[in-house]
Each structure stands twice: as C-alpha cells, then as structure tokens.
Amino acid sequence: MSATVSPLAPKSYPDMPAVKGLRMATAAAGIKYKNRTDVLLMVFDEPASVAGVFTRSKCPSAPVDFCRANLANGKARAVVVNSGNANAFTGVKGRASTELTAKSASEAVGCDVGEVYLASTGVIGEPLDATKFAGVLGDMQAAATGDFWLEAAKAIMTTDTYPKVATRTADIGGVTVTINGIAKGAGMIAPDMATMLSFVATDADIAPAALQALLSEGVGPTFNSVTVDSDTSTSDTLLLFATGKAEGQVRVETADDTRLDGFRTALNDLLKDLALQVVRDGEGARKMVEVTVTGAENDAAAKRIALSIANSPLVKTAVAGEDANWGRVVMAVGKSGEMADRDRLAIWFGDVRVAIEGERDPAYSEAAATAVMQQEDIVIRVDIGLGQGTATVWTCDLTKEYVAINGDYRS
Secondary structure, three states: OOOOOOOOOOOOOOOOOOOOOEEEEEEOOOOOOOOOOOEEEEEEEEEEEEEEEEOOOOOOOHHHHHHHHHHOOOEEEEEEEEEEEOOOOOHHHHHHHHHHHHHHHHHHHOOOHHHEEEEEEEEOOOOOOOHHHHOOHHHHHHHOEOOOHHHHHHHOOOOOOOOEEEEEEEEEOOEEEEEEEEEEOOOOOOOOOOOOEEEEEEOOOEOHHHHHHHHHHHOOOOHHHEOOOOOOOOOOEEEEEEOOOOOOOOOEOOOOOHHHHHHHHHHHHHHHHHHHHHHHOOOOOOOEEEEEEEEEOOHHHHHHHHHHHHOOHHHHHHHHOOOOOOHHHHHHHHOOOOOOOHHHOEEEEOOEEEEEOOEEOOOOOHHHHHHHHOOOEEEEEEEOOOOOEEEEEEEEOOOHHHHHHHHOOOO
C-alpha cells in the first residue's frame, strides 16, 4: 500500500451491512508486507451458490486453475485470499501450495476441498510458502464476523492506495436483498473476462447457473471496460456468492426470471462502481479518463477503438501533461484495425469539439481544450461517422509515478 492515497480516492466509504450467511476474518501472515494484514478468510456456514469469471491469460496462476476446477460444483463454503504473492508461474510448487491451503481451509471450516476457493495477488514467479497462513486459518474461522467488509478489502491490497468496497440493495419478489463487493487492483489492469481480484456476495437465493449467467453478462460493460496499463493479469478472479439467507425469498433458478430484473441492475451498478474505483487508483494516477466512441461499424468495433485510445501511452501521457493533443487520438483511432474514415471523424474533449470532418474544428480554441485537460475527470468522445456502434471505456493518465512504482515492484 502506497504511503500517499490517490487524489482520485473516494472521500468516504459506504456503510457496509453484513450479508447473512457470510463471516470474514483477516490476519497478518508476513507473506511480503510487514505490519499489515495479508490474508482474508471468507466463511459460509452453509453452502452458498457460486459463480466466477477468470483471466483469459494463457499463463494463469495456480489459484485460477484451482477455482476453475471447483466452479463446476457450484457450491462454496470457504474463500482464502492472500496478497504479496500471486502464486503464478510457480509450477509444481504452486499446485502444492494451493492443495495445502485448500486442505487447511477445509479442515478449519469443516467442508470438502471442492467447496474451497483461492485467490492470490502480488509478485509473479515467487514460490508461495502456504505454511505461513495455513496455521492461522483455524483461529480466523473462530474469529470471523459478518461486519468486516472494509477490513477484508484492506487485506487484499498490493499497490492499491485505498480499499475498494461497494454495496447495493435490490428487490426480488418483494424481498429486499443486499449485495456487497470488494476489489483490489491498481496496476497490471486490462481485464479480459474478469477483474483483478473481486469478491461479491449477496443474501439472495439464486441457483449457481443463473448466478453465472448474471455475472458473465455483467462484466462486459464494467470490469472488461476498464484499463490502467493494457496488461492483463495472470490472476484475474471475480467470484460472486449467493448465501440464500434473505428471509422469505423464494429461490430463483434461471437468469431470465423477471424477478431478477432489479437484482441484475443493482449487480451491474455495483460491478461498475468497483471497476471505476480500480481505475481511480491506477498506479500513479492523477486523472480519470472516460472514452466514448460512437458511429463505429458495430459495438465490438467501437470498443476496440475506445480501448486503442485508452491504452495509448501517448494519449495517456498527454492527459498527464494536460496537453490537448487531439492528434494522438486520431493516431489511436487509425491504428485500432477497425473501419474508420478520416474525413468523417469528429473528436471532443469534454464539451469542446476539437476536430470535425478530417481536420481541426474551425472554431477550435486551445484555451478551451486546455481547460478541459486541467480537470480531474476528463471525457474524450470520438464519432467515427460510419454506423451505429457505441462503447465506453475508462482509464487513467500515465505519470512518472507509474514508472517509479513498477521499476522497483519486487524489491
């Protein structure tokens, strides 16, 4: 955790109610960090429905492999998360570490190894000594409590400067349910079907297949639409749990059940909230950038163009320097590989149109464009002028601090 909190951090944290059926505890196991918690245990006293999405990286971590294998069971009793070590690219040792952790958790909680989920975040390629926290899981299980969300979020941070939490309520068939979530992430952020690490729980009673459909649909416009540095982590894991403990709620079996309409909206809103908190904590970030592309061939093309702009180091450094260099946006559109017509292109920084029909706007004002770039939250809009495709993605600026943080990350 950085000594200085991001200037884009939330000014306050929401009051996080307990989710019935879930207890949590944290511990300081000394995996990498001194004098801070680095292990989180989540306990479901009765089996909860579980859904998950994971990194599409071809070099996934050992815990990602472990979770994917268990997800078919659809049930969760325990989750163990550690920070400081990703347990990725650790070969046979990595698998042994997940086996020891899962066995220790299953014994502590009194469940099957197939009902345990694991996640690790931190340095890639360093063997993880699971004995460091295997011994504390029993004590953690005994101490676990429902009212612990902010502490849980703190325990999973790496280069994050603040914990990321969000809460929503929804109505299912006349019953009010709670949805709570935490996330971590600040660098190596360009999720591909998942997020960095995020854990979301609800007291709703929803079958695993329906829960999975909701989650898979929900990540597209949220976690999969944010980028800090275009790098997809080996450890991306997003898990959603439903304890079924909301009083009086009838179990919902399918995702297309109309009783889930409000829940779907609330879940997607919570996922977006967490995703944007990650961007606002981008390593060294001083500015948040929203990139919207309209008029593309289709929505997928619009998203690829938007990501081309958002991931461009030249666009991001221009934002950091408060330079209204819209030519870099033209460059990023042109290299995206998607259909574009130079002479139909229009670009806005905030409400200031800077380019139209393939050239600088006749009414262009450098002062007005610069004023937009001096803001903390910047909107860049591009109209391709070809079709109906639209997409919005979010990123942050690229500063000297990003280089400093990542230049000595392992030391």
